[in-house]
Amino acid sequence: MLTDYQPLWLTLKLALITTVCLLAIGIPVAAILAQSKSKFKPFAEAIISLPLVLPPSVLGFYLLLAFSPNYGLGKILEATFNLRLVFSFTGLVISSIIYSLPFMVHPVQAGLEALPGSLRDASHTLGKSDITTFFRVLLPNIKPALLSGIVLTFAHTLGEFGLVLMIGGNIPGVTRVASIAIYDEVEALNFNTAHVYAAILLVVSFSILLTVYLTNKRLFKQVVA
Amino acid sequence: MLTDYQPLWLTLKLALITTVCLLAIGIPVAAILAQSKSKFKPFAEAIISLPLVLPPSVLGFYLLLAFSPNYGLGKILEATFNLRLVFSFTGLVISSIIYSLPFMVHPVQAGLEALPGSLRDASHTLGKSDITTFFRVLLPNIKPALLSGIVLTFAHTLGEFGLVLMIGGNIPGVTRVASIAIYDEVEALNFNTAHVYAAILLVVSFSILLTVYLTNKRLFKQVVA
Amino acid sequence: MIKISVRKKLHLAHGSSMLSVDAELPAQAFTALYGPSGAGKTTLLKIIAGLLQPEEGIIEVNGETWLNTHRKINMPIQKRSIGFVFQDFALFPNMTVRENLLYALPNRKQTDVIESLLTKVHLKNLANRKPDTLSSGQKQRVALIRALMRKPQLLLLDEPLSALDDAMRQHLQQELTSFYQEYGMNVLIVSHHLPEIIKLSNQVLQLEGGQLIKAGTPDMLFNLEQNPDQLQLIGEVLSVDEQQVKLWVEHSMISIPLSDNTALWKAGDKVTIACHTRDLRFKKLS
Amino acid sequence: MIKISVRKKLHLAHGSSMLSVDAELPAQAFTALYGPSGAGKTTLLKIIAGLLQPEEGIIEVNGETWLNTHRKINMPIQKRSIGFVFQDFALFPNMTVRENLLYALPNRKQTDVIESLLTKVHLKNLANRKPDTLSSGQKQRVALIRALMRKPQLLLLDEPLSALDDAMRQHLQQELTSFYQEYGMNVLIVSHHLPEIIKLSNQVLQLEGGQLIKAGTPDMLFNLEQNPDQLQLIGEVLSVDEQQVKLWVEHSMISIPLSDNTALWKAGDKVTIACHTRDLRFKKLS
Amino acid sequence: QKLQVAVAANAQFVAKMLVKEFKKETGIKADLIVGASGKLTTQIEQGAPFDIFLSADTKYPDELYAKKLTLNKPKIYAYGSLVMWSKKNISVAKGIRSLTNPAIQKIAVANPTLAPYGEATMQALKATGLATTLQPKLVFGESIAQVNEYLLSGNVDVAFTAKSVVLDMTQKNKGNWKEVDARLYKPIAQGVAILKNSTGKNLVHAQRFYKFLFSREARSIFTIYGYKF
Numbered sequence A, B: 001m002l003t004d005y006q007p008l009w010l011t012l013k014l015a016l017i018t019t020v021c022l023l024a025i026g027i028p029v030a031a032i033l034a035q036s037k038s039k040f041k042p043f044a045e046a047i048i049s050l051p052l053v054l055p056p057s058v059l060g061f062y063l064l065l066a067f068s069p070n071y072g073l074g075k076i077l078e079a080t081f082n083l084r085l086v087f088s089f090t091g092l093v094i095s096s097i098i099y100s101l102p103f104m105v106h107p108v109q110a111g112l113e114a115l116p117g118s119l120r121d122a123s124h125t126l127g128k129s130d131i132t133t134f135f136r137v138l139l140p141n142i143k144p145a146l147l148s149g150i151v152l153t154f155a156h157t158l159g160e161f162g163l164v165l166m167i168g169g170n171i172p173g174v175t176r177v178a179s180i181a182i183y184d185e186v187e188a189l190n191f192n193t194a195h196v197y198a199a200i201l202l203v204v205s206f207s208i209l210l211t212v213y214l215t216n217k218r219l220f221k222q223v224v225a
Numbered sequence C, D: 001m002i003k004i005s006v007r008k009k010l011h012l013a014h015g016s017s018m019l020s021v022d023a024e025l026p027a028q029a030f031t032a033l034y035g036p037s038g039a040g041k042t043t044l045l046k047i048i049a050g051l052l053q054p055e056e057g058i059i060e061v062n063g064e065t066w067l068n069t070h071r072k073i074n075m076p077i078q079k080r081s082i083g084f085v086f087q088d089f090a091l092f093p094n095m096t097v098r099e100n101l102l103y104a105l106p107n108r109k110q111t112d113v114i115e116s117l118l119t120k121v122h123l124k125n126l127a128n129r130k131p132d133t134l135s136s137g138q139k140q141r142v143a144l145i146r147a148l149m150r151k152p153q154l155l156l157l158d159e160p161l162s163a164l165d166d167a168m169r170q171h172l173q174q175e176l177t178s179f180y181q182e183y184g185m186n187v188l189i190v191s192h193h194l195p196e197i198i199k200l201s202n203q204v205l206q207l208e209g210g211q212l213i214k215a216g217t218p219d220m221l222f223n224l225e226q227n228p229d230q231l232q233l234i235g236e237v238l239s240v241d242e243q244q245v246k247l248w249v250e251h252s253m254i255s256i257p258l259s260d261n262t263a264l265w266k267a268g269d270k271v272t273i274a275c276h277t278r279d280l281r282f283k284k285l286s
Numbered sequence E: 001q002k003l004q005v006a007v008a009a010n011a012q013f014v015a016k017m018l019v020k021e022f023k024k025e026t027g028i029k030a031d032l033i034v035g036a037s038g039k040l041t042t043q044i045e046q047g048a049p050f051d052i053f054l055s056a057d058t059k060y061p062d063e064l065y066a067k068k069l070t071l072n073k074p075k076i077y078a079y080g081s082l083v084m085w086s087k088k089n090i091s092v093a094k095g096i097r098s099l100t101n102p103a104i105q106k107i108a109v110a111n112p113t114l115a116p117y118g119e120a121t122m123q124a125l126k127a128t129g130l131a132t133t134l135q136p137k138l139v140f141g142e143s144i145a146q147v148n149e150y151l152l153s154g155n156v157d158v159a160f161t162a163k164s165v166v167l168d169m170t171q172k173n174k175g176n177w178k179e180v181d182a183r184l185y186k187p188i189a190q191g192v193a194i195l196k197n198s199t200g201k202n203l204v205h206a207q208r209f210y211k212f213l214f215s216r217e218a219r220s221i222f223t224i225y226g227y228k229f
């Protein structure tokens, strides 16, 4: 049986774009949370962690309504940009970003919070601005955490399923990602095709995780030794 | 319209049982990983983290094969214990345990690893066994991490969807948990009922997370002040 | 000249208390900050650097106002001309020794400053090493010269020499003194090692429970010029018998014959012991 | 009697080296472990406690074999009769002071030991406080009496008095000596404070780069003579100028004229000071 | 235990009425498990504890019969009809041809590999020769049910669904609909079978429900929902 590799490529593309976007969004969010002493911080943290615990069907339902060109946001987008987010790759990217946000923010925030406060203070006493301090001192010293964030985001997006099932529309080449393809093939009793997809995803996910854990150990050793 | 609260109770029951089981399983696993220096540790860590990144449809597919009374394990279970794990509550509990394992193991392991090694050493030099040391010194000092583990596991099980969809089906009172009920109600075009379920899950999940973040801060303050 | 006048609430072990310090230090003073653990020494240093905010306070350094809560002046840390040596060194682990110094240098072209300072503290060979591969004494020296890169008006040192073996301690004391003289700056050093304070500083601030309880020159504070020809000790009578009195003095025992003077002594009595320096015999320890 | 003979690879800053110590200590010795930072002091203590494994070694304490790599004997930490005071105290944050002590007590009924020791170190009032609310001096005292709960044959102390102010340091020195005498145990203390070593210990092991370079009594190692007609003190040279040498001795400063003897002295040198008792003048304190 | 009725998504509304009527007559309660016919078939093969299966075609029940997972040879209980359902402001009066209207951006179709109504839709599109032209507009739902959801939430402009759905829904005044020319697709013959899984009391109940499906009362309900015989 000939296997269609398009869902795998699509998944890869989605994971890559999501990860890049989340680098740009997640790092500033993590940085702000890490140094915040505001009493609203726990609220912000709870909101960011929500995708971690909320059923994809709940999130999917709300996104379905939010993106619908019949109502509010979706209506505005359609009217002004002629942009329809449901059943589009852009919609998947946006929902993946929401869904994987905690996977980027958590490790980076934890990394920043674990840095001794004296590093930031020392940079300040040397006359350096917050921005310089962040990019030249703080960020380079949380490489393992940053790596974890990138990898977890990437791998978690590879595994996105429930959300795509609800708002993707199973369009080949656009929203038919690997996890959906597997579901479909299983339901259609094409176990062989499902086996191929599942095995590939399993191997990729495992390799990524193993690399992180092996590398983290190595990175950690570099710091200690 | 009258709302059927059974899916919510079922979800609660599933989350509770899973959390209790994972306390019993996750804590020893975390304890072993935290003190392991084996070169296989990264492999074990990668396997435990797999559910974090694997599509629920992949995991669901493999569990379906494992649990199916047509093949191997499932056949043996059916033949010897007359136990069928697909489309059963027990099956859901087992798959939830697998699925939420990293949510219990990660925080507890991180908590244990962050404890100064001298606490364990000190207890040993006072003549105390590993078990005594673990339960009287180590565990009581990672309360915030333990709480995080419990809460994340609970909340994450509340949100389980893809796996249940694949191996649970949608059997009222047995496997029709809230996340599936939402999906179903949306498909049955009962948007109002879906709204009620979604809102309840949203509020519950958010409250749980907020409590963790507020409490963690307080617990943390207790330690510091 | 440095003028400090700050009030800050402290959460001490026995309840909350107030850090309250009013002091004026002459220009180019080498000032020691002295006092028991938890007295507020680190807190005071951080307030001066701008790393902590007092509820109320005025800090003026060489005529420039760094802080004035009444006039709502609070100069950013970056603008204050300070060098801070942290208790944990705070070297940047991602940079080599030279990169740490280069980062701190305001004018990136004047790298000859770096080379000359590296040579002065005998670290030239280690310039390309990462901080984590250095011994603690080496780290301390890097932290010190990194703090000097900006040629600060005020150098703040938080127990920079505690928990070091004697040889290393003395080496760094010498370097510190020579930098102080060469750069003509103000130094504020936290230390609880009395001989070190006396050796290095010309001003002492003594803190206790957040209060400045004494301030002045080391001579004044420790009564050094009192009687430099006399060694004064305190001992305790251990036993008195027919022939002799046994005394416990500074962890060793001496015995002296009975005399009129000792007639009324009994065990437990405290005794002052004095000796003229001409009667002392000295020998250098190797 | 304690017999130690261990070999362990160390990863030093300048490459790898070997910790290699062969020593025999008499019964009930108060032994000081002395040497520069990174010499391997903490490592040796941890090997004796069983917290680290040497590649090769024999440890025997009072006739009992704790470790013999040749005979594949390795007594579990829990079975070794030790008390260990860690550099970071390692008090259990979840327990109050009394609970920390109770946890360490082998026989949970003999709580009167706890009360008497608490009284002895002036901590009775703080018995129900959590460690985090204690000052570091208080923490140190709790760590010390907690280590005594098992009445160990060997007390291991890792720089227990560094970074403390003088008053606290002296108080703990006295308590340490009295426990040592009362319990009749062996003590092994890491310290780089010479006067402390001489005051407290009767055996000294000097480590450098992992090698045991000297061992013996403090008298032998530091050339001190014991003599009840002699008062023996240790001082530190504060400054040397054209006319005089200033010395810091037991909290006061003395100055002596230059002489041949003092010609080579420089600031920071440690000096023994001796005085015959006939040259001392005594006065009872009222 | 309640009777477990697995029902193809197109019949979810009619089945609800049937179950209600069945309970009124016999006092036997039943649960509905709704899904695409193909998905339900797979679940039955995996050992799902259903008693009776109302499919959207005969292919899937026959497949189960061939694998000896049904108690009887499947029987046709009704014929369904495919309709086009559109949002309020979009007209589908001209049938499939109206789909070329540029105002129609998205068209929902049930997954043809799992849902017979989806299969029928693709047949109709091909027969009209518009399959390739419309391809970029198509989105696929898991079953008829998801297709309905996409239209009702406003995310698609037209949905291919079952007549029973629009008859249930248009009472609530939700958009326009037009029947697809029945010559464009193979008749949708919907089969039912009692499953091997059903035992004891449930089997008795399943058999009564099976019989009830072919009763006059049931037939009149099917007729209300636009099914033919």
Ligand SMILES: Nc1ncnc2c1ncn2[C@@H]1O[C@H](COP(=O)(O)OP(=O)(O)OP(=O)(O)O)[C@@H](O)[C@H]1O
Binding pocket: C009, C010, C011, C012, C013, C036, C037, C038, C039, C040, C041, C042, C043, C044, C052, D136
């Ligand atoms: N940011 C702060 N706000 C209020 N109180 C503080 C703050 N930081 C520390 N304290 C408290 O103030 C007291 C003084 O702390 P500080 O670190 O200044 O002491 P220190 O004199 O440097 O002691 P040590 O010799 O142990 O370093 C301590 O009891 C501490 O708990």
Ligand SMILES: Nc1ncnc2c1ncn2[C@@H]1O[C@H](COP(=O)(O)OP(=O)(O)OP(=O)(O)O)[C@@H](O)[C@H]1O
Binding pocket: D009, D010, D011, D012, D013, D035, D036, D037, D038, D039, D040, D041, D042, D043, D044, D052
């Ligand atoms: N488990 C270990 N295995 C091998 N080498 C070690 C180990 N632990 C520490 N070392 C190295 O051995 C050397 C001695 O360390 P140790 O902590 O014993 O020194 P120390 O004499 O206690 O120094 P300090 O006075 O700074 O506490 C150090 O260079 C350290 O990097």
Ligand code: MOO
Binding pocket: E008, E009, E010, E011, E035, E036, E037, E038, E055, E056, E110, E114, E115, E116, E117, E118, E142, E143, E144, E145
């Ligand atoms: O009723 Mo179906 O099985 O979705 O065509």
Ligand SMILES: [Mg+2]
Binding pocket: C041, C042, C043
């Ligand atoms: Mg301090």
Ligand SMILES: [Mg+2]
Binding pocket: D041, D042, D043, D158
């Ligand atoms: Mg040490």
